[in-house]
Amino acid sequence: MPELPEVETVRRGLAPAMEGAIIARAQVNRPDLRWPLPERMADRLTGRRVTRLGRRSKYLLADLDDGQTLIVHLGMSGRMQVSGIRIGIFHHDHPAPAKHDHVVLHMDTGARITFNDARRFGAMDLAPTRELDSHWLIRDLGPEPTGNGFSEGYLAARLRGRMTPIKAALLDQRIVSGLGNIYVCEALHRAGISPLRKAGRIAPARVAALVPVIRDILAEAIDAGGSSLRDHRQADGQLGYFQHTFRVYGRENAPCPTDGCGGTVRRVVQSGRSSFYCPLCQR
DNA sequence: ATGTGTTCCTGTCCGC
DNA sequence: TGCGGACAGGAACACA
Numbered sequence: 024m025p026e027l028p029e030v031e032t033v034r035r036g037l038a039p040a041m042e043g044a045i046i047a048r049a050q051v052n053r054p055d056l057r058w059p060l061p062e063r064m065a066d067r068l069t070g071r072r073v074t075r076l077g078r079r080s081k082y083l084l085a086d087l088d089d090g091q092t093l094i095v096h097l098g099m100s101g102r103m104q105v106s107g108i109r110i111g112i113f114h115h116d117h118p119a120p121a122k123h124d125h126v127v128l129h130m131d132t133g134a135r136i137t138f139n140d141a142r143r144f145g146a147m148d149l150a151p152t153r154e155l156d157s158h159w160l161i162r163d164l165g166p167e168p169t170g171n172g173f174s175e176g177y178l179a180a181r182l183r184g185r186m187t188p189i190k191a192a193l194l195d196q197r198i199v200s201g202l203g204n205i206y207v208c209e210a211l212h213r214a215g216i217s218p219l220r221k222a223g224r225i226a227p228a229r230v231a232a233l234v235p236v237i238r239d240i241l242a243e244a245i246d247a248g249g250s251s252l253r254d255h256r257q258a259d260g261q262l263g264y265f266q267h268t269f270r271v272y273g274r275e276n277a278p279c280p281t282d283g284c285g286g287t288v289r290r291v292v293q294s295g296r297s298s299f300y301c302p303l304c305q306r
Numbered sequence: 307a308t309g310t311g312t313t314c315c316t317g318t319c320c321g322c
Numbered sequence: 323t324g325c326g327g328a329c330a331g332g333a334a335c336a337c338a
Binding site for chain 1: 327329330331332334
């Protein structure tokens with residue numbers, strides 16, 4: 024499900040309920056998600072104060088006061104929802120336990136953080152905070168697309184000589200981390216680049232143009248609270264609304280929204296995943 | 307090294 | 323209303 028904007032949206036919603044609060048009780052309802060959960064996870068979380076809730080790529084990172092960090096990935100269908108706190112004038116009551124509520128953190132403030140993941144492609148691990156950069160899930164990640172490391176020069180260098188389609192290259196988390204199927208489709212449309220084009224065969228000026236396009240689209244999506252198709256919810260349960268601005272994703276056979284283009288959005292499957300694009304204005 | 311297809315799991319939707 | 327198949331926002335893994 025979630026790509027960088029959805030994870031960042033969730034992080035922002037969870038932070039007020041988690042940062043500074045103590046995990047009074049960690050409820051772990053099954054031994055595994057995509058992989059086994061950490062050994063004795065409930066014991067190791069109980070009594071710990073969350074000092075900071077960060078994010079790297081699509082990973083949420085909850086730093087704890089004992090030098091460990093809880094790493095959380097939402098996979099395709101994962102949600103992290105907060106209850107038992109007041110947001111503005113609204114009080115979010117605790118919901119009834121639901122199917123696929125795999126981990127629940129009961130905070131000492133009365134807040135509750137529920138990790139629900141039907142498909143169980145999500146993951147959690149615990150690792151020393153100072154060793155996070157060398158953690159096997161983190162170490163090979165490319166730069167954050169919103170950061171300085173993701174520059175026109177960097178991207179050009181990473182794409183040079185690559186015969187793989189640009190679609191696959193942008194989905195490769197080692198090249199740039201945080202993009203997924205939706206935002207790659209949308210960014211390529213805005214940049215006028217076909218998802219089928221070989222990554223190493225894009226004119227330098229067009230590669231350069233891709234960088235600000237990706238930055239802008241992610242920033243806009245975060246502002247909109249992410250994109251809610253099936254699973255994504257903000258931490259307070261609200262829907263994101265960036266999906267209403269999709270130009271091509273999920274719009275097979277719709278007219279291309281580019282001014283004066285007149286093309287029709289097509290869907291093709293690339294390495295097992297749908298790509299939506301306009302064959303007229305994306306070359 | 308690089309590129310591609312398969313796999314994990316559950317839920318939903320669509321056509322018959 | 324039921325049933326089968328396609329498809330879903332991710333990404334590790336096996337293999338050519």
